[in-house]
Amino acid sequence: MPTVGLRTATRNLWRNASRTTIAILAVAGGVVAFLLSGGFIEWIFQDMRESTIHSQLGHIQVVRPAYFDKGIADPYAFLLPAESPEQALIERTPGVVSLAPRLAFSGLASHDEATIAFIGEGVDPRRERPISTRLTITLGRDLTDASEPAVLVGEGLARSLGVTPGATVVLLTTAANGSPNALELTVVGTFATVSKEFDDRALRLPIALARKLMRVDGATSWVAVLDKTERTAEVVQTLRAGLPGKGFEIVPWTALADFYNKTVVLFTKQISVVKLIIGLIIVLTISNTQMMAVLERTTEIGTSLAIGQRRRVVMRTFITEGLLIGVLGGISGLLLACLLATIITAVGIPMPPPPGMARGYVAQIVITYSLAADALVLAFTTTLFASVLPAWKASRMNIVDALRYNQ
Incomplete structure (x- = not known):
């Protein structure tokens, strides 16, 4: 963009400062609305992702091939060994915590x-602790000893059973060999996760007791947690290359988080609609501003064309003015949105329980680089698009009619 053209466009905008200010504020307001709404949804994505990972799924699950397809009917036909060299290999993989x-x-x-049906998990309390950091203990305490006859119960299941910490429950199961088995355990606490449906049915106990109850020696899955969620794909690729495919299947958390994936799709569509609405508002506002400028400067445009100024220069001048409005409005809106996001995040946004969750939460706003x-880009492209038609009309004026416009 030539310096002279930029200087001319800046001077033209300054000539009607009030209209220019309104146009810049319209762009800035659209940018603020987009960033605050998008930042709120981005925080929901991040918080739900980490809650799903650190309360249920972990970053990566290692299972026998076809376990998630066929293992529900016969999970003990897909057992992993209790101890194996592959476990040490996974633990040595960079990024695995x-x-x-x-x-x-x-x-x-x-x-x-x-008497209530349940789904249970036998876990190693020590190894599980870095994975389940988002598992909220609502009453009592977490499992601590691998050998204590204790059980941790989901708060919905505890409510249905009418138990609190200190109560005794009896777990009745059909062991892997088909025989019935039972175990009496003491409730040490109740927990909550991101999913109310899971909390209504789930319980946890030390894996040694679960193996005794089911009369097996092994695990249905090995769950890995990483130092960064962003490294999931990298570590999955490394493990798939290092472990035999016939014996092990490496499953990232994204393949298991069905509720999270559907939420992302839904909210992404919503933010796209918001983006479209804001874009239309900006286009209409800037187009109207530029058309008013063309009408006010009709005689001036005619004079410029009469003394030999090329039509493409006139068109470029108006487009440059629109781009300047987009740049100023976009940057102003970004700075204002960052300030408001910081203030709102410090205060917090109290939210009621969404569908599928038992309790509300305090939301924040996260404005990412993307x-x-x-x-x-929204500010620049919409103002550019809005400036094209007024600029084209200005450049296509009949010189004689333009010179006689105000006479």
Whole structure:
């Protein structure tokens, strides 16, 4: 963009400062609205992702091939060994913080007159601790000893059974060999995760007791947690290259988080609609501003064309003015949105429980680099698009009619 053209466009905008200010504020307001709404959804994505990973799934699960397709019907046909060299290999992989075995099972939990179906997990309390940092203990305490006859119960299941920490429950299951088995355990605490449906059915106990209950020796899955969620794809690729494919299947958390994936799709569509609406508002505002400028400067445009100024120069001048409005409005909106996001995040946004969750939460706003870039691109492209038609009309004026416009 030539310096002279930029200087001329700047001077033209300054000549009607009030209209220019309104146009810049319109762009800035659109950018602020887009960033605050997008930043709120981005925080929801991040918080739900980390809650899903650190309360249930971990970053990566290692299972036998086809376990998630066929293992529900017969999980003990897909057991991993209790100890193996592959575990040490996974733990040595860069990025892996902890690897914990889990044994999935199901049965009936009884307390007094209540009997409720449950889904259970046998876990190693020590190895599980870095993985389950988002597992909220609502009453009592977490599992601490690998050998204590204790059980940690989801708060919904505890409510249905009518148990609190200190109560005794009896777990009734059908062992892997087909025989019935039972185990009496003491409830040490209740927990909550991101999923109310899971909390209504789930319980945890030390994996040694789960193996005794199911009469097996092994695990249905090994769950790995990483130092950074962003490294998931990299570590998955490394493990798939290092472990034999016939014996092990490496499953990232994204393949298991169905509720999270559907939420991302839904909210992404919503933010796209918001982006479209804001874009239309900016286009209409800037187009109207530029058309008013063309009408006010009709005689001036005619004079310029009469003394030999090329039509493409006139068109370029108006487009440059629109781009300047987009740049100023976009940057102003970005700075204002960052300030407001900081203030709102410090205060917090109290939210009611969404569908599928038992309790509300305090939301925040996270403006990422990609979101900021999208906002600036939105400001630039919409003002550029809005300036094209007024600029084209200005450049195509009939010189004689333009010179006689105000006479």
